[in-house]
Amino acid sequence: MNTQYYKTWEEYMAEHPEIDERLAPVMAPKMQGYEEMMFAFVMMLLM
Amino acid sequence: MTDAKALQQERTKLFEDVYDGKIPKRVPINVGLTLEFAIQYAGKDLAEMQWNTAALEEVFEKLCQDFFTDTNPAGISLRNPLHYKLLGARNFVMSSSGFMQHPEVHGLEADEYDAFIASPYDCIMEKILPRIYTELNTNPVQRSIVFAKAFKAYWDELISGGMMTQKLTDKYGYSPIGGIEVLTEAPFDFVADQLRGFKNITGDIRRYPDKVAAACEAVTPIMIKAGIPPHPPSPYGNTFIPLHMAPFIRDKDFEKFYWPTFKKLVDELAAMGYPSMLFVEHDWMRYIDYLYELPENTRMWFEYGDPKLVKEKLGKKHIIMGFYPITLLKTGTKEQCIDKAKELIDILAPGGKYIFNFDKGIITTDSVNIENLQAVLEYVAKNADY
Numbered sequence A: 001m002n003t004q005y006y007k008t009w010e011e012y013m014a015e016h017p018e019i020d021e022r023l024a025p026v027m028a029p030k031m032q033g034y035e036e037m038m039f040a041f042v043m044m045l046l047m
Numbered sequence B: 001m002t003d004a005k006a007l008q009q010e011r012t013k014l015f016e017d018v019y020d021g022k023i024p025k026r027v028p029i030n031v032g033l034t035l036e037f038a039i040q041y042a043g044k045d046l047a048e049m050q051w052n053t054a055a056l057e058e059v060f061e062k063l064c065q066d067f068f069t070d071t072n073p074a075g076i077s078l079r080n081p082l083h084y085k086l087l088g089a090r091n092f093v094m095s096s097s098g099f100m101q102h103p104e105v106h107g108l109e110a111d112e113y114d115a116f117i118a119s120p121y122d123c124i125m126e127k128i129l130p131r132i133y134t135e136l137n138t139n140p141v142q143r144s145i146v147f148a149k150a151f152k153a154y155w156d157e158l159i160s161g162g163m164m165t166q167k168l169t170d171k172y173g174y175s176p177i178g179g180i181e182v183l184t185e186a187p188f189d190f191v192a193d194q195l196r197g198f199k200n201i202t203g204d205i206r207r208y209p210d211k212v213a214a215a216c217e218a219v220t221p222i223m224i225k226a227g228i229p230p231h232p233p234s235p236y237g238n239t240f241i242p243l244h245m246a247p248f249i250r251d252k253d254f255e256k257f258y259w260p261t262f263k264k265l266v267d268e269l270a271a272m273g274y275p276s277m278l279f280v281e282h283d284w285m286r287y288i289d290y291l292y293e294l295p296e297n298t299r300m301w302f303e304y305g306d307p308k309l310v311k312e313k314l315g316k317k318h319i320i321m322g323f324y325p326i327t328l329l330k331t332g333t334k335e336q337c338i339d340k341a342k343e344l345i346d347i348l349a350p351g352g353k354y355i356f357n358f359d360k361g362i363i364t365t366d367s368v369n370i371e372n373l374q375a376v377l378e379y380v381a382k383n384a385d386y
Helices: A009-015 A024-044 B003-019 B035-041 B046-051 B053-066 B081-087 B110-118 B120-132 B140-172 B187-207 B209-226 B251-271 B285-292 B307-314 B326-331 B334-348 B370-383
Strands: B239-243 B276-280 B299-302 B319-322
Touching: A009 A024, A024 B120, A024 B140, A024 B209, B003 B140, B035 B046, B035 B053, B046 B053, B046 B081, B053 B140, B081 B140, B110 B120, B110 B187, B110 B209, B120 B187, B120 B209, B187 B209, B187 B251, B209 B251, B239 B251, B251 B276, B251 B285, B285 B307, B299 B307, B307 B319, B307 B334, B326 B334, B326 B370, B334 B370
Parallel strands: B239 B276, B276 B299, B299 B319
Antiparallel strands: none
């Protein structure tokens, strides 16, 4: 999306090498879920 | 199996058959009644009930009991006043009568097109939202607090409303498919509606045609993303796209500014397995050949136009809804109202690919004769078998 205000999980992981690889699969749906909720909220504000 | 469960399966099959291109047992009915209508019908205070949403179950229950449809008639409102008030919204404001009014606003200035084209989402976050939502036009700390409250309020209300309607869907045996899942917009409509406003955009397409076209292109990936429901692809889903501006612009402007990115939106969603439900607002008859080009089984809910022409040109490829004029429910006799339902079913039902609905949502109880509304729904339920 060419933005600094939305990140995919892969982009987030690239910026956070400290994240334990073992935990990443369980963290991903939760962390990315909130990213998607924020995106949906922002878009709804203009529709 | 309970009666409600059996009824739900039967109703779900009606929609599955239509979406699968099969002839259903009967014409399915997908009539959603607005929150405003529901509150008025229950005799409650419109403003108070929109703030006291936990009490809406009783309101919705009355709709389910009194009006026949195959999908849940009770719709939660996207225009919940709570998050709009927290944000200091200028675009959606509750009137003294309790209706959420939508004043003409614009959040993007003409000299900001380049910034929007470079990064639409950054521009939305940095420039547009603080202009439309006055409580965000403050220091970064206060803005974060306001945004956090509004975000939580929005999702709390949406999730609790969804749970409430889901409970009624199961209790009354409604089809869980057939309704709206997520909302997105045609890119040109998105740029026009709240970014530039109706008045500005009509001047922009003459003054800055290349920038308008580029803005529509730039925002298209975001509109596609907004239209993806939070579940795996399904032929039974519905991404809702209300179409606004096309009837108000010239054919050559439609061709240049509206159609290319709108088609890309619907095409890409379909390619990913997400069918679109278009609310074809106003009269699109001059664009009917364009609509044919959209992916097979696109759902098209028509407001005005010629049902015979639509059936002839689109009816074998797409799924048709709408056309029934709600004004008739106010002005007509019961017999006239039923005759109109029969007329539309005779035109639109042959061969399947038809779902009964009115030409628009019913917003107030005094805009229709309730007995006529009930009579039409009952008529379709009992007389539209294949």
